[in-house]
Amino acid sequence: MANEQRRAEGTPTRRRGTALESALTDAAWDVLVEQGYHGFTYEAVAARAGTSKPVLYRRWPQREDLLIATLARHWHPLDLPDTGSLRQDALALLRAINAKRDRTMVLLHLKLADYFRETGTSFNDLRSRLRITDQPPPFATLVDRAVERGELAEAPRSERVVNLPFDLVRHDMLMAIGAVPDATIVEIVDTVWLPLLGLSPHGTQAGH
Incomplete structure (x- = not known):
């Protein structure tokens, strides 16, 4: 039983859906910050995320699509003040x-x-x-x-x-x-x- 528990704890959880996209865009953000747009490639992002390029291509067929998704995750709208003035x-x-x-x-x-x-x-x-x-x-x-x-x-x-x-x-x-x-x-x-x-x-x- 203890061995099974240790094996379960050591098995990485498969990321899916929103969790996967968040992990991918987080990795893409790190690449962008470190290497700029010149180094913002599918290869670099896939390597940082620990995945493959086809995983990225399926979600974002164009490099610009991946860029916009990455920036949108880190660019949250600010609340508009309404003071009456x-x-x-x-x-x-x-x-x-x-x-x-x-x-x-x-x-x-x-x-x-x-x-x-x-x-x-x-x-x-x-x-x-x-x-x-x-x-x-x-x-x-x-x-x-x-x-x-x-x-x-x-x-x-x-x-x-x-x-x-x-x-x-x-x-x-x-x-x-x-x-x-x-x-x-x-x-x-x-x-x-x-x-x-x-x-x-x-x-x-x-x-x-």
Whole structure:
């Protein structure tokens, strides 16, 4: 009986379904972090996962399919704040991005440089593909809520203006290779974004 128990304990459990895919994408993530997109191959991932290339091909026929699945597992949507104030919502969201996404964002830009060149795509394109739901970008949602509350006048606004806070924080993260000072976040919201939207830092319509 003891011998049978020891044999059972020494026998590896066969991974299936979700458990198998999680193990595969975890191995793929490790390869991506260590070797970048250039070393992100079926051979390398299969070796790291202790499996065979056909196991990967059956699930992800294209290398890009495996990449997107790997990134999606490690790119979880952030909860959107809803404070009743556009300024406070923007500050809270940028602070969450700064605290939880700084390393991942810098890593993706650095490790995926070859991917962006090869596909002719950008980080924004990748971010759109990783968006799990059909919901609009986070800052578009914050602006829409502000309009519904009557805090912000309804008017045509370009995607560039709406998403500017994220783009500026991302730029500073890449320049700093990490998180940015909180004062930078406040400056982006108060002196750049809100005035572009026609609001003062106090959340009132400009000129009122």
